[in-house]
Amino acid sequence: MWKTYINAESVEQVLSILDEKKSSAKIIAGGTDLVLEMERGVRKEIDTIIDISRISGLDKIYEDQDGVIHLGPLVNHNDCVRSKLLQRKALPLVQAAWNVGSPLIRNRGTVTGNLVTASPANDTISPLMALEATLHVNKKTGSRKIPLKEFYTGVRKTILDPDEMVVDITFPALKDNEKGNYIKTALRKAQAISVVNVCVILAFKDKTITKAEITLGAVAPVIIHADSAEEYLIGKELNVDVIEQSSKLAGSAAKPIDDIRGSAKYRSYIVSVITKRALNEILLDENGKDLLQNPPILENPQANNYDKKSYGTFTSDVPIETTINGQKYLIKNGQEKTLLRLIREDAGFIGTKEGCAEGECGSCTIHMDGAAVLSCLIPAPRAHGAVITTIEGMASGKTLHPVQQAFIDEGAVQCGYCTPGFIMSAAKLLEENRSPSEIEIKHALTGNLCRCTGYYTIVKAVDNAAKRMS
Numbered sequence: 095m096w097k098t099y100i101n102a103e104s105v106e107q108v109l110s111i112l113d114e115k116k117s118s119a120k121i122i123a124g125g126t127d128l129v130l131e132m133e134r135g136v137r138k139e140i141d142t143i144i145d146i147s148r149i150s151g152l153d154k155i156y157e158d159q160d161g162v163i164h165l166g167p168l169v170n171h172n173d174c175v176r177s178k179l180l181q182r183k184a185l186p187l188v189q190a191a192w193n194v195g196s197p198l199i200r201n202r203g204t205v206t207g208n209l210v211t212a213s214p215a216n217d218t219i220s221p222l223m224a225l226e227a228t229l230h231v232n233k234k235t236g237s238r239k240i241p242l243k244e245f246y247t248g249v250r251k252t253i254l255d256p257d258e259m260v261v262d263i264t265f266p267a268l269k270d271n272e273k274g275n276y277i278k279t280a281l282r283k284a285q286a287i288s289v290v291n292v293c294v295i296l297a298f299k300d301k302t303i304t305k306a307e308i309t310l311g312a313v314a315p316v317i318i319h320a321d322s323a324e325e326y327l328i329g330k331e332l333n334v335d336v337i338e339q340s341s342k343l344a345g346s347a348a349k350p351i352d353d354i355r356g357s358a359k360y361r362s363y364i365v366s367v368i369t370k371r372a373l374n375e376i377l378l379d380e381n382g383k384d385l386l387q388n389p390p391i392l393e394n395p396q397a398n399n400y401d402k403k404s405y406g407t408f409t410s411d412v413p414i415e416t417t418i419n420g421q422k423y424l425i426k427n428g429q430e431k432t433l434l435r436l437i438r439e440d441a442g443f444i445g446t447k448e449g450c451a452e453g454e455c456g457s458c459t460i461h462m463d464g465a466a467v468l469s470c471l472i473p474a475p476r477a478h479g480a481v482i483t484t485i486e487g488m489a490s491g492k493t494l495h496p497v498q499q500a501f502i503d504e505g506a507v508q509c510g511y512c513t514p515g516f517i518m519s520a521a522k523l524l525e526e527n528r529s530p531s532e533i534e535i536k537h538a539l540t541g542n543l544c545r546c547t548g549y550y551t552i553v554k555a556v557d558n559a560a561k562r563m564s
Contacts, residue, residue: 095132095430097141099475101148103405105232105261108144112257113234115142121259122473123147123168124202126195127211129432129471130452145476148402155179157267165263171200171208171218172391183267185382186221186293189276192385193217196285196541197392198456198519201465202472206260209242212250213287215312220293221276222265223317224307230262237261246316272297272305275372275381279364281355284540285454288312289356290364292344294372301331308340308369313348313361320344323369332377341370390530390538392522393465404479416477418443419487428474434458436474437484445485445514449543456542459515460484466522468541485514488521497521500559501552508546516542520556528564532557 102108111119119142122128131137146152152168155177163184165174174180174191181188187205194200194208194217208218209229219242227242231254245252254260268274274295280286290312297305306327308320323343330336345366350358375381408414414425418441428436434451437443437460449457451470458469461483488495497520500506507513516539523530523538530538535556544552 095129096143096473097409097430099143099145099408099429099473101145101405101408101475101478103403104149105146105152105259108146108149108259109232109234109257111142111144112259117256118142119144119256121146123204124170124207124471125473126199126203126453126471127207129473133432133451143473145473147476148404148479150402152261157183161267161269162264163267165205167206167260167262168204169206169263170202170204171195172197172393174205174218175200175385175389176391181382181385184221184225184265184274185268186224186274186276186295187218189382189385190217190221190278190291190293192389193276193278193280193288193291195453196456197390197538198459198466198468198541199285199453201391201393201467206263209245209263210252210254210260212246212252214249214314214316215288215291217276217278217288217291217311219317220291220309220311221274222263223319224274224293224295224309225265225268226307227263227265229260230264231258232261233258249315268295269297271299273376273379273381275376277368277372279368284537285543287355290348290350290361290368292365292368292372294369294376296327296332296376298332303327303330303332308344310344310348310365313350313365318347318349320347320365320369322347332373337370337373337377340373341366344369386534386537388527388530388534390523390534391526392519392538394522394525395464401479406478408475408478414475414478416480416482418482419484425477431474432470433460433462433472433474433477434469436477437469437482443484443486447511447514449511449515454543455512456515456519457512459518459542461518461522466519483518485517488517495521496559496562497524497556500555500562504551504555504558506548506551506555508544508548512542512544512546516544516552520559523556524560524563527560529560530556535560 152166154166171191171194229240276293278291293309295307306324323340348362348365350361428440447457449455453471
């Protein structure tokens with residue numbers, strides 16, 4: 095898929111490579127979109143991948159002295175979900191991040207990647223547009239600031255040049271008199287792209303609306319504002335009648351198309367429905383009610399002693415040094431593969447399964463550097479210096495992991511193909527939460543699909559394993 099893979103050491107190194115390679119090089123952080131595009135031959139022009147995931151300091155979320163929030167380019171969606179700062183001062187972004195894929199996707203996919211991929215259905219673009227975000231972009235010869243509203247030119251098209259890198263995302267923190275809400279409609283509750291999404295942010299003076307932002311996703315080639323609805327809300331008090339009228343105006347702003355996920359007519363209708371819902375929740379102070387108090391992250395950074403400084407350039411003749419199930423491996427093949435194929439074909443751990451090879455089914459779930467991730471979406475050279483655990487490494491000698499034993503006791507296995515992935519996700523959940531509720535277990539397993547529909551016994555097995563471990 096690629097000829098050269100670089101685990102980068104610094105932003106300066108990245109910019110130098112981009113300056114030299116231009117369109118033939120591409121930055122990767124989570125890779126949840128890029129790896130699929132390369133597997134499918136969409137990115138044939140790329141021969142060099144620059145992995146920035148080990149550059150220190152790029153995963154920060156903080157508020158500066160001017161009340162501006164900063165997101166580094168390695169901030170992933172689960173970082174947003176668990177950020178107390180964002181929960182208080184950028185709730186719609188937290189809601190949007192919570193709606194991205196599953197915990198397995200959220201542990202890899204970054205907010206910057208979601209923005210740069212530039213699909214109008216991507217979850218985080220709408221709230222960041224409503225929050226008036228700015229992208230800080232560097233290249234070897236200089237830098238510039240791009241308001242997010244000026245960043246997009248069409249579906250998957252931006253004004254980012256091939257030699258540029260987004261190094262920061264900034265936006266004003268919501269003030270005490272501001273309330274925001276994000277709602278998404280999709281074909282299922284998890285692992286689904288938006289049919290429509292809406293973000294609403296309102297500012298109040300006493301009870302009067304002084305500012306209104308309503309952004310709509312998946313209803314036009316780029317994220318758009320419902321301008322007439324925003325203008326209508328200014329100067330009014332939020333009540334049932336105002337909500338009804340502004341929701342209709344928002345629906346009329348949509349200019350959607352028919353596609354596989356929904357018709358244009360349906361999308362226009364749903365815009366009104368979820369805008370009304372978003373405004374009603376703000377009125378009733380129920381915005382954010384769907385967020386869990388203890389959301390499953392499936393990451394324990396202290397679980398593995400991995401080498402964060404495993405920099406280097408990988409071509410076909412450079413071996414990959416990694417740790418799998420406690421053993422050191424020097425793998426001389428597989429530099430141009432996914433991690434899933436490296437684990438199965440070169441390391442010989444065939445318990446990790448390939449189901450969809452698209453990040454949808456969770457059969458390939460492993461633990462890497464303390465997090466549960468999808469190995470089909472990770473380039474093999476990223477394993478250099480990493481600590482990896484597969485299903486074969488879960489047992490301790492002849493003693494099964496409590497989750498493995500619970501799966502046997504509860505008969506939580508039918509065809510068995512999905513079972514390794516479920517066990518890996520469940521075990522990581524129980525590392526961070528020894529007594530998860532049923533809804534927390536279900537959310538933790540949203541990235542794992544059982545085609546035999548064996549979910550009842552799977553959930554029961556995880557619950558029983560939790561009781562044993564606690």
